[in-house]
Amino acid sequence: MAAMKLPAVDVVIVGSGWTGGIVAKELAPTGLKVVMFERGRPQDTVPDFAGPQAHDSLKYSRRLHMVQDLSQETITFRNSMDQVALPIRQHGFYWPGTNVGGSGAHWSGLTWRWSEWEHKMRSGTIAKYGAGIIPEDMNLQDWPISYDELEPYYDRFEKVCGISGKAGNIRGRKQPGGNPFEAPRRNEYPLPPMTPSHVMTLFDKATANLGYHPFPIPTANCSGDYVNPDGIALGQCHYCGHCTAFGCEANAKASPHFLMLPLARNNPNFQLRTNATVVKINLDSDGKRATGVTYVDARGREIEQPADLVVLGAFVTGNVHLMLHSGIDKPYDPKTNSGVIGRNYAFQGGGGARMLLDKDTYTNPFMGSGALGSWIDDVNGDNYDFAKAGYIGGGGISIGSNSGDPLTYHPTMPGQPRWGKGWKKAMVDAYHHVAGISHQGAVMSYRQNYFDLDPTYRDAFGRPLLRLTFDWQPNEQKLMTAHSAICQRIAEEITGRKEGGAGMPRSFGRFNSGFYQTTHNTGGVVFGDDPKTSALNKYCQSWDVPNLFVLGSCVFPQNAGRNPTGPVGALAFWAADAITKKYLKRPGALV
């Protein structure tokens, strides 16, 4: 089928983001022939993120120039199986990255270790509450790897990125100022926390008054200059408020484009091909071995690249799409709850409250960074009583100083005009005095929330689009409602007014794909201990095609109430270790 077939290489890596970058870097000492494919264009700190154009908010946060080109690839969406799925035509609920560095170049930088329970949601829940608490349609599954096994890799990822934070638990000893619910860590964070903004100090005081335990969010925005263990320098964050959807001109925001790719290039046999979209993983005749990939280059030519080992490091939707379109393993069937590719998709919940502070309180909203904020974990993970609450999963509640760029941030309070007379005064009154409390909620996986291939719509390469079927379920609706009320309560504690929260009215009815919420998608190619309910073993290696590894948050069996990049990075190091130390010595199934 391919017009041109290239000489074989040892390893093909699909995607130049965090996971692909980490594997390429870890493979560099082997000297193997490695080809990495990036669908987007080349980009680097200099010249692409050089000032002052790096702060062009129309280009980056409105026109989303670091986000995937939907004219080439998109997904279709529907809430339930009885609907006809339709394409996401304009950027909607999530922003998958494109160009070198992928989403890792335009992220905000909140970098968590997931809690112990978040690595064993099923057994951890049953041990405390019994199996009866799990709804029948909830496909709750454990990770095949425990927090303790992953801890050294979390540690590595944090050191590579120069994560700035305060430990709450070092080897079992609680640390004042950190997250008291944190799982034990071997080390303090590489850098101290960032300088708190004023709204953070308000949140810290109010939540402590209410009996919660606030702490600074661990950030991949460096609180100071830092040289990582690989010898790469990161700069101190400028607090310029242009992180989310932007590249960082100071290399203060950890990104694979400067932390991984220069080291991958130490391998003379490493090659990065940009503007090259991998459209299919090729299999041998019995479908049990990947023979390489087919990609389309910038000129539209279809080219076959044979390889001994294939590593998928695309965004969640890209990985799932490639697996389904290439016919790897069995597609998931929601009617019988069998098959594995497309199974256990989950999104993330939102909610919050906005408040107007006193006129003599100044927030300076433009002083901030993507991840600068305070957080409480008291109602996250399994840090509260599921049986009493009536839901599973929890969520983090926080205040942030993300950006004050007026293009995207010119708030008015509810009930004020949006234009015309009186509007400008409402904005002037609000800009320096408004703050918001946010909830980021876990979402469990369900039989009816899944990916498959769309029967109607095709991408620019002629492939069927990936189809997403997803809706909020009662567990998550209850959680979002309860946590929005907590946000409101905190807002009232800050303003001292009963009505002070002026809560953001938010419907938690059907999930709406039409507006941006978060990029934290999970599942579709999950890892596990049972090939009947997982596509990958504990090393993120395909059960069915052992010379194929799949990385990223598509391997998480359900979503948590925190950002995914920490475990995404840790698992990439874990899988890279398995590849270099085990697989390359004896290629074949590792489990």
Added chain:
Amino acid sequence: MSEKPATDRRTLLKLAGFGVGMAATPFAAAQESHGGHAMPAPAAASTAGAAPSPGYIFLNPDEAAFVEAFVDTLIPQDEFTPKGTDLGVAIFVDRQLYSGWGNGDRMYLQGPFQEGTPEQGYQLKFTPNQLVRIGIADVNDQVRAAHGGNTFDTLEEGDRITLVTALEQAKVELPSVPTRAFFNTLFQLVMDGFFADPIYGGNRGKASWKMIGYPGVGEMYADKIAEWRNRPYRVDEPLSIQDMM
């Protein structure tokens, strides 16, 4: 009143991509290495806000008149800023409609097209500039019928406000495009023209930034966030991208 810190040289150097943690580069060398894109002396800011080239590219005269009236209805002159057209917002709208974005260059525009549920987002076959063009014609047709041959731009201010309010609330049904999609697209464009960097032709003189007290895109706050906590940080002249070119 608030104190007014000056943007210092270190701040400007950092913005040029020579922040701490990267190669320390003297100011002169930074200018060298950036060729024609050297960082300016702060005095250059005073020349900012020069009028963009006049005249419309995408909009025809009738459409331009509509957009100008729409812009000034959303952004009237008051004690805070001049009216939107005097800030270049109509020019901004025109240039954006003419751009790749206006032509839907990164949208998925393959059929079949069907309406979908409210949860399925934008499902029209129109690019943003088609949507705005058709919507303008639809609205003017309705105005002509209801107001004795007038178009939107010739209505009295009160009638314009009434009509825009009705469009915003989707109380007017348009024959060719959904009212909400048309209104939201044009509304967002006008807002973006008011707030975006002046390099795009709107927000002339950084009027909206000065109005709310945004110090611009040239500021760095690592050494200011603690010092200015709960105190209003203001500058006389916010720096835009255009100022620093």
